[in-house]
Amino acid sequence: xxxxxxxxxxxxxxxxxxxxxxxxxxxxxxxxxxxxxxxxxxxxxxxxxxxxxxxxxxxxxxxxxxxxxxxxxxxxxxxxxxxxxxxxxxxxxxxxxxxxxxxxxxxxxxxxxx
Amino acid sequence: xxxxxxxxxxxxxxxxxxxxxxxxxxxxxxxxxxxxxxxxxxxxxxxxxxxxxxxxxxxxxxxxxxxxxxxxxxxxxxxxxxxxxxxxxxxxxxxxxxxxxxxxxxxxxxxxxxx
Numbered sequence: 614x615x616x617x618x619x620x621x622x623x624x625x626x627x628x629x630x631x632x633x634x635x636x637x638x639x640x641x642x643x644x645x646x647x648x649x650x651x652x653x654x655x656x657x658x659x660x661x662x663x664x665x666x667x668x669x670x671x672x673x674x675x676x677x678x679x680x681x682x683x684x685x686x687x688x689x690x691x692x693x694x695x696x697x698x699x700x701x702x703x704x705x706x707x708x709x710x711x712x713x714x715x716x717x718x719x720x721x722x723x724x725x726x727x
Numbered sequence: 728x729x730x731x732x733x734x735x736x737x738x739x740x741x742x743x744x745x746x747x748x749x750x751x752x753x754x755x756x757x758x759x760x761x762x763x764x765x766x767x768x769x770x771x772x773x774x775x776x777x778x779x780x781x782x783x784x785x786x787x788x789x790x791x792x793x794x795x796x797x798x799x800x801x802x803x804x805x806x807x808x809x810x811x812x813x814x815x816x817x818x819x820x821x822x823x824x825x826x827x828x829x830x831x832x833x834x835x836x837x838x839x840x841x842x
Contacts, residue, residue, distance in 0.1 A: 622767065646827045656815065658833040665828060704769065713758050713777065713824030714785070715831055719769040 615640045617707050619718035626695055627726050634690045634721045636705030642666075645709035647681065647688045652702040652720070664688060695725045729754045733818050733834035739842050740805070740812065748803045748837045750818035758824040759801035760831065763787060764815040773816075776801055777824040805839065813841050 616639040626632045638647065649661040662672065664681050672679045676693045692699055705718045731752045740746045752759065758777050762770040772785030776795040790809025795801055801820075805812045815838050819831040 619769075644827065648830060650833075656817075656836040656838075658817065658819075660830040660832070663828060663830055708827050711825050713821055713827070713831075714760070714772060714775060715770075715819075716772075717762075717770040719767060 615642075615707055615709065615716045617705050617716050617718035619703075619705055619721050621721045622719070623722045623724070625724045625726065628697060629694050630725075631691060631693050632695050632723065632725075634692075634703050634705075634723070636688045636690065636718060638686050638688065638705070638707045640707060640709050642709035645707060648706040648708065648715065649679070649688075649690050650704045650706060652704065654701070658704065661690075692723075695723075697725050697727055699723060700725045731818055731820055731832055731834035733816075733837050735837060736835065738837055738839045740839060742841060743807045745804055745806050746839065748805070748816055748818075748839070750801045750803065750834060751799055752801075752818075752820045752832075753799060754820055754822070754832060755798070756820035756822050756832075757798070758821045759795070760819040760821075761785075761791075761793065761801070761803045762817045762819065764817060764836075770817065773803065775824075812839055814839060 618637045645666045647664045650658040678691045680689045702720045702722050704720045706715045734749045760775040761773040774793045776782035792804045817836045818834045821831045822829050
């Protein structure tokens with residue numbers, strides 16, 4: 614069975630703090646992709662990053678970085694020097710198989726206070 | 728501009744009524760999806776379609792129906808059989824269901840409330 618778990622329901626930080634959002638996944642497929650999406654108050658999900666199962670290199674994009682570890686089935690997301698505009702719900706998702714279905718975690722609500 | 732358009736943004740339904748949520752995309756994507764979002768439960772898949780005139784049930788299809796008569800359109804009907812329809816509904820599309828490395832694009836959602 615495929616499953617994505619985001620154990621942190623809500624996180625609250627003060628602006629400029631670093632924050633890490635955890636994501637743990639389960640799949641029996643050897644080929645799969647992992648995604649992170651951001652959902653601002655407007656409701657639309659915004660794509661942030663994808664990572665395939667054969668590429669465990671960490672990635673940094675500005676203040677965002679991602680740590681993918683197959684050994685622990687984790688794909689964690691870190692925001693450095695958080696800003697108020699980072700306040701949103703963040704979803705981790707898994708895609709494998711031939712249907713293209715995205716399996717989402719429960720989401721983590723991040724609140725960044727000024 | 729290319730994208731996914733969902734309408735209406737807000738929808739109110741009386742108990743016992745069927746309502747239809749619209750989803751249109753001009754991205755020329757083959758696959759389309761409907762998700763339901765409830766607080767604390769993330770996004771759950773209702774139905775998906777990989778090609779015109781074909782669709783499959785997702786994890787929570789009971790009380791919902793869809794059609795895919797055109798590539799651009801994937802309307803969702805919430806029937807009176809759906810016991811708890813109040814939720815936020817998101818439509819998505821992706822270029823090819825077999826291409827795992829492509830992200831899904833989402834509409835802005837429809838918030839359905841039963842009154």
